[in-house]
Amino acid sequence: MVEPVAAARTADGAPPEGWFAAPVDAFAAPLFAELEDRIPKVAGLAADERAVLREATREALGRTLQLRLNRVLLLELRAAALAGALPGADPAARWGAFLRHASAPEFAEALHRRYPALRERAHASGRLLIEGALELGTRLAADRGAVAGLLGDDPGPLRALELARGDTHHGGRAVARALFETGSVMYKPRPVEVDAALRSFVAAVPGAEDLGVPRVVVRDGYGWAEHLAHRYCRDETELARFYRALGGWLAVMRLLGGTDLHAENLVAHGPVPAVVDAEALFTPDVEVPPSGRGDAVDRAARTIRNTVLRTGILPLRTDGYALAGVDLSAAGGLPGQQPRIRVPVIADGGLDTARMEIGVVDLPPARNHPSPEPVLIRHWDQVLTGFDRITGALADIDAAGGLGTLMEVFDGCRVRRIRRPTQTYTDIGRMLWHPASLHDPDAALARARDILHRNALAAPGAPRDPAVIDGEIADLLIGDVPVFGDRVDGQRTAAFLTGWRRADLTRERDTIRSALVGAYLNERRLPDRVRTPARSPGAEDLDRRRRALAAAAVETIRAAAVRGTDATATWISPVLTDYGWAVRPLGADLYTGQGGVALALAEYLREQRAGRADPVAGVESVLDGALEVLAATEDTTPTRQIGGFTGIASQVWTWSALHRVLGTPGLLDRARARAALLTPELIAEDRALDVLGGAAGVIVPLLDLAELTLQERWLGVAAEAGRRLERTAVVDDRGARWSTVMFPEGIGGFAHGATGAGWALTRLALSAAGSAADRRRWYELGSLAHDFEESLYSPGERAWADARVGGEVDHPTAWCHGSTGIGLAAVDLHERTGDPRHLDTALRSGPAGLREGFGWSHTLCHGDLGLWEVLHRLRGLKGYEGPSAVEADAELITGIEQRGPVGGLAKEAFAPGLLPGLSGVVHHLLRMHPDARLGSPLLLALPPET
Secondary structure, three states, X not given: OOOOOEEOOOOOOOOOOOOOHHHHHHHOHHHHHHHHHHHHHOOOOOHHHHHHHHHHHHHHHHHHHHHHHHHHHHHHHHHXXXXXXXXXXXXXXXXXXXXXXXXXXXXXXXXXXXXXXXXXXXXXXXXXXXXXXXXXXXXXXXXXXXXXXXXXXXXXXXXXXXXXXXXXXXXXXXXXXXXXXXXXXXXXXXXXXXXXXXXXXXXXXXXXXXXXXXXXXXXXXXXXXXXXXXXXXXXXXXXXXXXXXXXXXXXXXXXXXXXXOEHHHEEEEXXXXXXXXXXXXXXXXXXXXXXXXXXXXXHHHHHHHOOHHHXXXXXXXXXXXXXXXXXXXXXOOOOOOOOOEEEEEEXXXXXXXXXXXXXXXXOOOOOOOOOOOOOHHHHHHHHHHHHHHHHHHHHHHHXXXXXXXXXXXXXXXXXXXXXXXXXXXXXXXXXXXXXXXXXXXXXXXXXXXXXXXXXXXXXXXXXXXHHHHHHHHHHHHOOOOOOEEEEOOHHHHHHHHHHHHOOOHHHXXXXXXXXXXXXXXXXXXXXXXXXXXXXXXXXXXXXXXXXXXXXXXXXXXXXXXXXXXXXXXXXXXXXEEOOEEEEEEOOOOOOOOHHHXXXXXXXXXXXXXOOOOOOOXXXXXXXXXXXXXXXXXXXXXXXXXXXXXXXXXXXXXXXXXXXXXXXXXXXXXXXXHHHOXXXXXXXXXXXXXXXXXXXXXXXXXXXXXXXXXXOOHHHHHHHHHHHHHHHHEEEEOOEEEEOOOOOOOOOOOOOOOHHHHXXXXXXXXXXXXXOHHHHHHHHHHHHHHXXXXXXXXXXXXXXXXXXOOOOOOOOOOOOOOOHXXXXXXXXXXXXXXXXXXXXXXXXXXXXXXXXXXXXXXXXXXXXXXXXXXXXXXXXXXXXXXXXXXXXXXXXXXXXXXXXXXXXXXXXXXXOOOOOOOHHHHHHHHXXXXXXXXXXXXHHOOOXXXX
């Protein structure tokens, strides 16, 4: 349970037995002696097999204890080194001296005096491990004949055992692999009736032949399972079978309430996705207290909790410290799409300067993928097909009256309840084995109780009963991960069958489509896009067609709203979070969140009242409910970023824009209240730095707020953001760029790179913020950022290269990373400064974007709407070469008519957001009217005063 401590020294690394093998072996000598005494008493194993059991147990015991003692030994090493108690001419010699010292009997006694809890706790956990291993040996001897049935033949002698490779439960017991001469089986020290029941259930469902479940041998409280080895699919036909079967598992687990089906619990066995651990079935929804964001949000969250997303199969990124952004799902966790994780590591192992540090390491590869480089987007339709087929098969069984009977196979099965995340237990367990905790165990136990109690207050479903918490701590003290469970009965299966019959299958399918984006860290990693330009774009009756499309888009948004009993409104969609994409109720940001949708609806109402948009019933009510949720979300949910599209400044801009569009009293007060959160301390801590979520995105919204309110204090906030950019700029002979958390290499482009930061700095320099000297510095730094972007321009390609590390070099055209954003910033700055450099850049951006042209997606961020916007702004410049306004309008409107509004990363999924979704389509269709007075969010431009 206490995670392995990796070695940070990559040049030589730790020896196979670990850095502290000798002292730990000396410490564990009584345990090894006990093992030697008891091994001969294991009946039914040959002498060679007992030797295998002995060596496997010794290895597991030494490895486990070393992981728990590393911190203590490092602390003792440091103390001895500082005291000059280690003889030796160099650090390596003094390391050797410490190992000899720590292996002496008197050292163990000294440890006992300093850490009174250590010996008893370590020896207790070690004895449990030995007990579990010997129990395994005894059971293997008794069950050899049954195990032979799993292998199809006499297994032959036991050749190896893999012990304690996962979490331990129930007194040091863990899943193990027994390797015989003719094959291997898995030992499961828990009831396996549920595995047998699942295999029986799946076998009775027509079309579910590729849904794999290992055969099992059921014994009292434990069992043996067939070992299904990981292997890749041979060809595209097998890959299609695999992903259809994965969709089939979604259908089955939607019925059976399956959860915790992450990457470790599903193995790609060729074209068969095999569920190798089916403990968590019939998992009830937990009671969640009201969020304070409105009943619509609570309803939306409850809806999501009961969709296929809860299975753990679909891509979903975690939050938290240790595993932030990691996708642990059975379908996801793609190679190259996982962030590196922070873990304790031993630095300078082998030297007397060895110490514990927090290092960044790659996650080990899992066995859930059917190919070395899976391309989910290519096969995601197969997942949906498999879901529909098996859902249909289950519906046919139900229509015939047989599904309830079929589910009776689970009656009496013991299933697991995951009441706290394993990572929570890992963190607390690590704390309990820390030297300070071992030195003062009473204080550590009190701290553990307090942490678990507070965790229960924040985590619905987590135990709160002090007696239960004490039981959890007792497990953690011996290295176990606590386990909860109960038995399935007919009442429970009937409840899940009723819930399945009421399922919204349209919502389920949309959830599957939407979840795809969670597998990718960002759009840079998606496979090649497909261009579908409009067929014979027609220019006739453009305004009527524009109005019809806008009205249809607004009606889609209105109809998709989740409404609360309190009249609040929100939407379920893929949203951009701090850790990647996730399906959830909308947040309070402008990019994918509630703010952008509310703004688009407000703009539609204004244009409708002006006669430039067709009436759509119910829009005003939805807008009112959406604004309530937006304000409540801001008030109750901390916003971690500060920037102009996903941070606090995006909220400032949204309320400022709503003030201009609606003119309702109080909206500007909301903008001021959000701006007040942008303290100098918060800005100084910003590491995002970019326009999207960081300091660069603070500048323009605060400049506009100063103009709206006539309050100079907001100029000071914008200036603080400018100084943050000054302090963090990387300046060299190429110009200025910014190393960010997301892109440490420093890149170009508007949303995350030099163009956006340079644009913001130049806008700051043109304002009244700061002193004259400040403004000169900001202008110069903005010019250097322009120089860096210019260094990425390729005259041969007539476009800007993508500087992001990790993919092929290309020349993107999007607003976020490509020519659209570069061109819009250049037009804006040219209009404000008259600088010919900006004019030159702007005029080059048009041809760069037209290299790819129209026909991608209908989004502001990545698609045709952004291209239309930059061409619209360029059209008034001398030297413009490109389509006329009528030609561009006809291309865009015809494309939407022929394909429907096509979203961003998950094109078929409903996405109401402003930058990557349907609200952007609404905004843009409204903006196409020549009399519309709407600002462009792509430049954080407020609508002009009416």
